[in-house]
Amino acid sequence: xxxxxINDLKCHYLTDVDTIKAxxxxxxxxxxxxxxxxxxxxxxxxxxxxxVIMGLLPENTAISGEILYxxxxxxxxxxxxxxxxxxxxxxxxxxxxxxxxxxxMKVGIQAMxxxxxxxxxxxxKAQSKCADxxxxxxxxxxxxDSYPHQLSGGMRQRVLLAMALSCDPxxxxxxxxxxxxxxxxxxxxxxxLVDLQKNNRYxxxxxSHDITxxxxxxxxxxVMYSGRVVETGPVRxxxxxxxxxxxxGLVHSTPDIFxxxxxxxxxxxxxxxxxxxxxxxxxxxxxxxxxxxxxSPVLTPIGDGREIACHRGGIADxxxxxxxxxxx
Ligand code: ATP
Numbered sequence: 001x002x003x004x005x006i007n008d009l010k011c012h013y014l015t016d017v018d019t020i021k022a023x024x025x026x027x028x029x030x031x032x033x034x035x036x037x038x039x040x041x042x043x044x045x046x047x048x049x050x051x052v053i054m055g056l057l058p059e060n061t062a063i064s065g066e067i068l069y070x071x072x073x074x075x076x077x078x079x080x081x082x083x084x085x086x087x088x089x090x091x092x093x094x095x096x097x098x099x100x101x102x103x104x105m106k107v108g109i110q111a112m113x114x115x116x117x118x119x120x121x122x123x124x125k126a127q128s129k130c131a132d133x134x135x136x137x138x139x140x141x142x143x144x145d146s147y148p149h150q151l152s153g154g155m156r157q158r159v160l161l162a163m164a165l166s167c168d169p170x171x172x173x174x175x176x177x178x179x180x181x182x183x184x185x186x187x188x189x190x191x192x193l194v195d196l197q198k199n200n201r202y203x204x205x206x207x208s209h210d211i212t213x214x215x216x217x218x219x220x221x222x223v224m225y226s227g228r229v230v231e232t233g234p235v236r237x238x239x240x241x242x243x244x245x246x247x248x249g250l251v252h253s254t255p256d257i258f259x260x261x262x263x264x265x266x267x268x269x270x271x272x273x274x275x276x277x278x279x280x281x282x283x284x285x286x287x288x289x290x291x292x293x294x295x296s297p298v299l300t301p302i303g304d305g306r307e308i309a310c311h312r313g314g315i316a317d318x319x320x321x322x323x324x325x326x327x328x
Contacts, residue, residue, distance in 0.1 A: 003203045005029040009065035022048040024227035035204040037218030039211045044224040046207045055082040087114045091169035095176035097156035101148040108144025111163040133162040154185035175207045223247045226270045226280035233306035243314030246281045
């Protein structure tokens, strides 16, 4: 059963100089108990997707499309109604813990706040639940008495995770939760997320530019480029045989210390601003044909649970790609 379903979602930022199509007609669903990864380079619209789902966008946005949570349309709910879903149904963990946490409040008090607000429980009960949550995320409850600057980056991410879990949400959105951490701490947080998902069957939407990290946790991946989803499929298939030229570039531009692979780059930049026609990847694509610069390709099923938005149906296999000297 789908926990979350997104239909033709668009989110455009209206600025004084331009309209930025941060999310431009994307659709996907997340099944209960599943971890879906959204990957893509910086500026591809990943965080905007998370913020639209949470209803946390600034006023300079034009939003259309549907967001259904357990078949209930939540995208057009007024703020007080939407607020009931936050923390208890859907919770988010952001990346920059030093900006998210209040520097002059002890982290335990901050982690208890959503419980006191949304679960209507006493401060004593919230305190003991908070201690349990700290243990769950691998922190000694004694750290509840600390200020954010007294903890390491990894410990602060754990505090944010404890806070996000505090009201027992069904869907956890993780936005670049490990991007500022060293490789060792990243692995620890990764193991923690895998354990949480196994033991509690949390449903997760994991957002990151790091396809290698996301692949080690998620079961399915959606690849975003310039506000659109260009490829989706099971993790293993995407890693082993990426079909979209951009996905291929993304896989081969991310180093992995455990697996040897050819490292390539993707020359050029994503199109900026409004008024772009055709496939947004076409200016950087080495296998483009005429139609690519004129018509935007639609995300189309290609079998085995995979979808791709490419007029050429993607690159057929590695051998063909190498023979033709395609680098992505
Ligand atoms: P990153 O990985 O760097 O966070 P991202 O893939 O999450 O990038 P977004 O942060 O969603 O991408 O940004 C998508 C586009 O929207 C970018 O071009 C960004 O500059 C633009 N954008 C984001 N927030 C705003 C805003 N408040 N006003 C105007 N443009 C914005």
